[in-house]
Amino acid sequence: MTAQVYVNGQRLALGAPATAAHWIGDTALFALGDGTVRTAGLEAKLSAPHQANDGAILSSALHPDGKRLITGGDDGRVVLVSPDGATETLAELGKWVDHLAVSPVSNVIVAGVGKQAIVFREGREAHRFTYPSTIGGLALEAKGRRLVASHYGGATLRYVLTADDKGVSLPWVGSHLAITMSPDAEYIVSAMQENSLHGWRMPDKTDLRMDGYPAKTRSLSWDKRGRWLATSGANAAIVWPFVGKLGPQGKPPLQPGEREALVTAVAFHPTEEVLAIGYADGVVHLVRFTDNMGMEADEPGEGAVTALAWDAQGKHLAIGDEAGRGAIVAV
Secondary structure, X not given: OOOEEOOOOOOEEXXXXXXXXXXXXXXXXXXXXXXXXXXXXXXXXXXXXXXOOOOOEEEXXXXXXXXXXXXXXXOOEEEEEOOOOOEEEEEEOOOOOOEEEEEOOOOXXXXXXXXXXXXXXXXXXXXXXXXXXXXXXXXXXXOXXXXXXXXXXXXXXXXXXXXXXXXXXXXXXXXXXXXXXXXXXXXXXXXXXXXXXXXXXXXXXXXXXXXXXXXXOOOEEEOOOOOEEEEOOOOOOEEEEOOOOOOOOOOOOEOOOOOOOOEEEEEEOOOOOEEEEEEOOOOEEEEEOOOOEEEEEEOOOOOOEEEEEEOOOOXXXXXXXXXXXXXXXXX
16 A cells, blocks of 8 residues: 655645545545635646635535535535536525535435524425434435434434424434434444444434543544444544444444544545544554555644545545645555
8 A cells, every 4th residue: 555645746735724625526625714615636736715605614515416515604605616616605594504414316415504404405495404402413324315413412313305204313311413324324323522422223223332532523434334433532543343233332443543643534445444544743544454554644744634535436535634734645
């Protein structure tokens, strides 16, 4: 496993903290804390800033058509951004757009604003779901049918296209933040305020608790088959096994990439059991599970890694950090 930094052989001066990275074809798109999006191809220079939101981009996702980026900002706007910089406002929602969830299968965009999840189809608002408290995270299943939202006291699962669906309650005491659903939709896992994870095995809603973290988990990533869930929040990537009837219950996690610095971002390769791990000191490591081989993909910087994204083929990794440094690495 080898790596080479692309884009004129240099790291990228993004100009603002990276909140996320995405790929459209061979173009990497960096969503930034100053409300702009910047793009870079494998050989080209970094683009000029494309203004998307007035203020920080708080959430972002690829549009269901795969040709545009969707951004949500603290200006209350949901904006569509093309790689060439053209922008279109999808909605002005009046409050911070903290979360976005998208499904290319059902052609759905969901924006999380305060206590509401706002569902968009065909370029317009379809309906809204309301929750008992502020939404902590949103996730759509791979088939695009069901939406799960975390909030205080647990999570709620609904059929996203059914406006009057009252939902299935997944209770657990505490404040639930980021949330994710396994590729086969058999597990739902949320990151909690108390430096732990809580999970539910579906459809019987069996509770699963995963704790021992020294810090909050902010980044979660499944491998393609749903066998492993990688998480941040410790001095190694904490990777829970989701195989067998009980999933991670009673099983210790793998802990690849242990270093003194805290892990701040994780991203599984789209086809292989290779994990990209970003740290608080700006380092990025790649770890291959088959032989536990690891290598450094990016050296220390001035800020924590906040964005990791593989392209569709898994040949290139986009990296961004809170100090405004970026890179595209060929693997």
